[in-house]
Amino acid sequence: MTCLPGKTAKSLGLVIDLDTCVGCQACVTACKGWNDRGAELLPDENPYGPEPSGVFLNRVHSYEVTPPDGPAWIVNFPRSCLHCEDAPCVTVCPTGASLKRAEDGIVLVNEDACIGCGLCAWACPYGAREMDEARGVMKKCTLCVDRIYDESLPPEDRQPACVRTCPTGARHFGDLADPDSAVSRLVAEREGYALMPGMGTKPVNRYLPPRRKGPGAAPVLAPLEGKATGLAGWLDRMLGKL
Amino acid sequence: MHPAPSVILFTTLSGLGFGYLVFLATGAVALSGWAAFFAWGLGYGLAVAGLMASTFHLGNPQRALKAFTQWRSSWLSREAWTSCAALFALAPMALSDWLDLGLPRPIGWAGAVLALATVGCTAMIYTQLKTVPRWNHWTTPASFFAFALAGGAVLAGQGWLASGLCLSLGLALVLQFRLGDHQFAARGETMGSATGLGGIGPVRVFEQPHTGPNYLMREMIHVVGRRHARKLRLIALLCAALVPAVLCALLPPMVAAVTAGALHLTGALAARWLFFAEAEHVVGLYYGMR
Numbered sequence: 001m002t003c004l005p006g007k008t009a010k011s012l013g014l015v016i017d018l019d020t021c022v023g024c025q026a027c028v029t030a031c032k033g034w035n036d037r038g039a040e041l042l043p044d045e046n047p048y049g050p051e052p053s054g055v056f057l058n059r060v061h062s063y064e065v066t067p068p069d070g071p072a073w074i075v076n077f078p079r080s081c082l083h084c085e086d087a088p089c090v091t092v093c094p095t096g097a098s099l100k101r102a103e104d105g106i107v108l109v110n111e112d113a114c115i116g117c118g119l120c121a122w123a124c125p126y127g128a129r130e131m132d133e134a135r136g137v138m139k140k141c142t143l144c145v146d147r148i149y150d151e152s153l154p155p156e157d158r159q160p161a162c163v164r165t166c167p168t169g170a171r172h173f174g175d176l177a178d179p180d181s182a183v184s185r186l187v188a189e190r191e192g193y194a195l196m197p198g199m200g201t202k203p204v205n206r207y208l209p210p211r212r213k214g215p216g217a218a219p220v221l222a223p224l225e226g227k228a229t230g231l232a233g234w235l236d237r238m239l240g241k242l
Numbered sequence: 243m244h245p246a247p248s249v250i251l252f253t254t255l256s257g258l259g260f261g262y263l264v265f266l267a268t269g270a271v272a273l274s275g276w277a278a279f280f281a282w283g284l285g286y287g288l289a290v291a292g293l294m295a296s297t298f299h300l301g302n303p304q305r306a307l308k309a310f311t312q313w314r315s316s317w318l319s320r321e322a323w324t325s326c327a328a329l330f331a332l333a334p335m336a337l338s339d340w341l342d343l344g345l346p347r348p349i350g351w352a353g354a355v356l357a358l359a360t361v362g363c364t365a366m367i368y369t370q371l372k373t374v375p376r377w378n379h380w381t382t383p384a385s386f387f388a389f390a391l392a393g394g395a396v397l398a399g400q401g402w403l404a405s406g407l408c409l410s411l412g413l414a415l416v417l418q419f420r421l422g423d424h425q426f427a428a429r430g431e432t433m434g435s436a437t438g439l440g441g442i443g444p445v446r447v448f449e450q451p452h453t454g455p456n457y458l459m460r461e462m463i464h465v466v467g468r469r470h471a472r473k474l475r476l477i478a479l480l481c482a483a484l485v486p487a488v489l490c491a492l493l494p495p496m497v498a499a500v501t502a503g504a505l506h507l508t509g510a511l512a513a514r515w516l517f518f519a520e521a522e523h524v525v526g527l528y529y530g531m532r
């Protein structure tokens with residue numbers, strides 16, 4: 001059913017800390033590893049050729065932001081499905097393959113019903129859906145639905161692969177509908193925000209802004225005053241006198 | 243957006259076909275016998291060819307029947323229903339014209355309404371996308387309807403009516419081009435709002451996430467064709483609307499239908515190519531490209 005469920009019992013999602021993300025791409029690799037399973041479920045076309053191209057459910061961008069009062073910051077920016085409340089990718093789907101689960105709010109693609117029309121990828125503002133051109137079906141982040149409920153895994157592994165692997169703890173997973181959950185408290189504390197709210201998608205995922213660095217924190221260094229010695233020093237003094 | 247031939251043919255041919263069927267169904271051209279057979283055949287042929295072309299765009303066309311299930315939410319699904327309903331509802335009228343069965347005309351009117359509804363659903367597939375501001379505007383359905391009616395009237399040899407509809411199409415195209423140029427900026431999304439970092443200061447791409455292009459970039463960021471946009475706009479306007487308007491007013495209906503029809507189709511293909519090539523998706527903001 002591609003009608004949205006309205007209010008979901010939970011809103012599972014990610015909180016991504018742009019202050020701590022170092023752009024190491026470990027989450028990209030972990031995501032690819034878990035979801036590909038060595039079975040080319042997230043295929044790479046021509047991986048060793050001159051123009052490799054592949055399907056990824058999570059991509060880490062890097063931006064340069066220049067505050068008015070200091071030097072530029074580099075902000076690493078992971079981008080994946082935000083499991084939107086008003087997910088336009090779901091309602092446009094003609095087949096019912098795209099769906100949002102009423103129980104936890106996860107947005108999924110049922111690959112057996114997908115005709116590969118690509119309309120959902122067009123409807124997503126965040127570029128969260130990529131086509132598996134080999135199988136003709138749409139791929140997207142599942143929030144590792146096949147890990148988080150799997151009781152055969154040790155409890156610490158019952159979270160999305162990207163969250164589990166992040167070496168700096170920049171990714172957090174939890175229920176954003178529950179105001180007392182750790183992720184909700186983090187969002188409240190750090191003023192987490194949604195991407196492109198103007199698109200009306202009501203994303204569940206939140207981003208924590210990079211912390212402000214004070215103007216004095218990283219002063220632009222003055223050029224070193226070099227004092228030449230020895231032969232160079234003598235030449236310097238001589239040439240200076242000319 | 244990537245101007246894929248399958249979607250260009252789909253929207254252009256089915257729009258023209260359903261537009262022409264409207265004129266046949268309402269009895270605007272009084273045909274009978276084999277003339278009616280060929281006219282209806284042309285209308286059905288164009289509409290069906292367009293619908294077939296759309297399936298080439300699918301990754302799994304063998305499951306296309308599933309596209310009928312989600313009519314409650316999806317314009318693409320509604321389009322599947324209205325197109326089949328229109329083709330089905332028009333069949334008695336087509337047979338009646340061909341075999342002189344003398345069925346009452348209002349039977350055709352119902353089919354004509356469904357044919358127009360199909361054009362409307364096709365337009366809404368694109369209009370609904372907030373992510374593509376150029377499409378997310380009333381000028382999209384306006385131009386789709388104008389194309390269907392003008393093209394249909396030209397093929398149906400409607401003389402002055404065809405001329406008038408071609409001129410309205412010209413107006414719709416000019417509005418679509420002109421207003422469309424401002425819509426991305428008017429939507430107000432920037433790299434700053436896409437990343438949420440705009441409040442700190444100006445944002446610039448430091449490094450792309452991958453060294454090679456990907457599906458998103460191939461599908462949503464199409465810059466190649468925009469270089470010739472001005473020339474193509476002129477070609478579309480002249481071929482699809484202005485010259486056919488003159489031809490339909492001056493030439494005898496049959497001659498006008500053939501010459502203006504061929505010219506109109508060429509212009510329509512150019513316009514539809516531009517419709518995709520010029521459309522910019524907000525996801526390009528993440529890549530610093532549109």
Ligand code: SF4
Pocket residue numbers: 080081082083084087088089090107123124125126127128129140201
């Ligand atoms: S981020 Fe995109 S794919 Fe994910 S739910 Fe929102 S609109 Fe759909």
Ligand code: SF4
Pocket residue numbers: 092093094095096097098109113114115116117118119120121137138
């Ligand atoms: S590509 Fe698949 S999931 Fe996406 S809209 Fe088409 S049928 Fe639905």
